Amino acid sequence: MVKVLVLGATGYIGFPLCQSLRRDGHMVYGLARSADKARGLARHEIRTVVGTVEGGEYLDIVRKANIDIVVDASSANQGSYHVLEGLKAVSQQRLKTRGRHGPKLGFIYLGGSWVHGSSTAPVNDLSPVAVANDAGCPTQPPELVAWRPALEGAILDAREVLESVVVRPALLYGGSSSLWSLWSLWLSPIAKAASEGSSSGVHILADAAAQPGLIHVDDVVSAIHLTVGKFGSVSTASGNYPVFDIVSSSEPLKLILDAAAPTLRLEGSLTYDGPGDNAFAVAMNTTMRGSSTRARDLLGWAPKHTSMAEGIEAYVDAWNAHQ
Missing domain, CATH: 3.40.50.720 (NAD(P)-binding Rossmann-like Domain)
Structure with a gap:
């Protein structure tokens, strides 16, 4: 003990x-x-x-x-x-x-x-x-x-x-906590547009080439x-x-967010504007090929969850349920 x-x-x-x-x-x-x-x-x-x-x-x-x-x-x-x-x-x-x-x-x-x-x-x-x-x-x-x-x-x-x-x-x-709010930077505007029934594109502070x-x-x-x-x-x-x-894992951010959008019932497309001068967004768009x-x-550690993209529906639903 x-x-x-x-x-x-x-x-x-x-x-x-x-x-x-x-x-x-x-x-x-x-x-x-x-x-x-x-x-x-x-x-x-x-x-x-x-x-x-x-x-x-x-x-x-x-x-x-x-x-x-x-x-x-x-x-x-x-x-x-x-x-x-x-x-x-x-x-x-x-x-x-x-x-x-x-x-x-x-x-x-x-x-x-x-x-x-x-x-x-x-x-x-x-x-x-x-x-x-x-x-x-x-x-x-x-x-x-x-x-x-x-x-x-x-x-x-x-x-x-x-x-x-x-x-x-x-x-x-x-996870089950509402505190994985980091992803709200991207998921919140998508969810908001979907709830409003918008069919126009959603602009997000994301770099289409980022691979966090x-x-x-x-x-x-x-x-x-x-x-x-x-x-x-x-x-x-x-x-x-x-x-x-x-x-x-290291996965393309565009792959993840493009899959998250229909899970949140967004009819429009996503426009990747990059992080701009937003310090938080810059950090979130960090590309890392880690080991x-x-x-x-x-x-003696080994991950049990090895891809966010593959389980995106469950992860997005969990995030959405805590909003």
């Missing part, structure tokens, strides 16, 4: 992760923003902490419950720097109490594969990523996540006091669960490079 605290425990990835870990017999704690959300977690045997990532209330439970691993699934963006500093302080105190050879606190940071930027060349978790517009890197991350490589570096540099792993999912889809790396939310949960189970052999203390890209070979070899 491992004691795990999940930040973002009620979220798109955090909640199914808590359920998965609990089913496997782990002691799971979850951070919730309100008493009502906390009760929702408690119904699933998840011990709760009411507070926010910014407030740092969860640090008390890390100390008092002797948490083994903290998973940051909070999507706090640069707020995760505060998480890192708080956990380093807790782990440093733990080492002072137990001695420098005692177990360090574990940390799993959930980042994203957009750090690779957009490229048709193959990439994996060993490929260099640009920090502060490093001109020597072959690709640059989109502006939306340009800060993330530096955060990853800070996490890995904390190995003297904190054992860490960075997990980078590709563009997420699927994709991953189903359940497969990300599986990868993080396996990381918890094999943490000692894959973290910064293991000698392996503790960064894992989690991607199951998760190391996750397969070191974690």
Whole structure:
């Protein structure tokens, strides 16, 4: 049994992760923003902490419950720097109490594969990523996540006091949560035009040539669960490079959206206007030919959902049911 605290425990990835870990017999704690959300977690045997990532209330439970691993699934963006500093302080105190050879606190940071930027060349978790517009890197991350490589570096540099792993999912889809709203950038205007009975074309902020790396939310949960189970052999203390890209496919965006349109009962056609200067749209249109070979070899991970395009009707219906 491992004691795990999940930040973002009620979220798109955090909640199914808590359920998965609990089913496997782990002691799971979850951070919730309100008493009502906390009760929702408690119904699933998840011990709760009411507070926010910014407030740092969860640090008390890390100390008092002797948490083994903290998973940051909070999507706090640069707020995760505060998480890192708080956990380093807790782990440093733990080492002072137990001695420098005692177990360090574990940390799993959930980042994203957009750090690779957009490229048709193959990439994996060993490929260099640009920090502060490093001109020597072959690709640059989109502006939306340009800060993330530096955060990853800070996490890995904390190995003297904190054992860490960075997990980078590709563009997420699927599941039962309304929070896979990333795809609303494209699906919402299609659904709106369909509901209005429009037979004219729909303009969307998409690049017809884009081919994003994709991953189903359940497969990300599986990868993080396996990381918890094999943490000692894959973290910064293991000698392996503790960064894992989690991607199951790279598929043409046009193929996916052209198939989604009739599922949403759109009679007209789609016009691909490209992302323009919309920073979010630029990131969503990132092309990635990714590989998760190391996750397969070191974690024993394998995706169960290997194509979004093939199951598009079910995925779009799930998205639409939560709008």
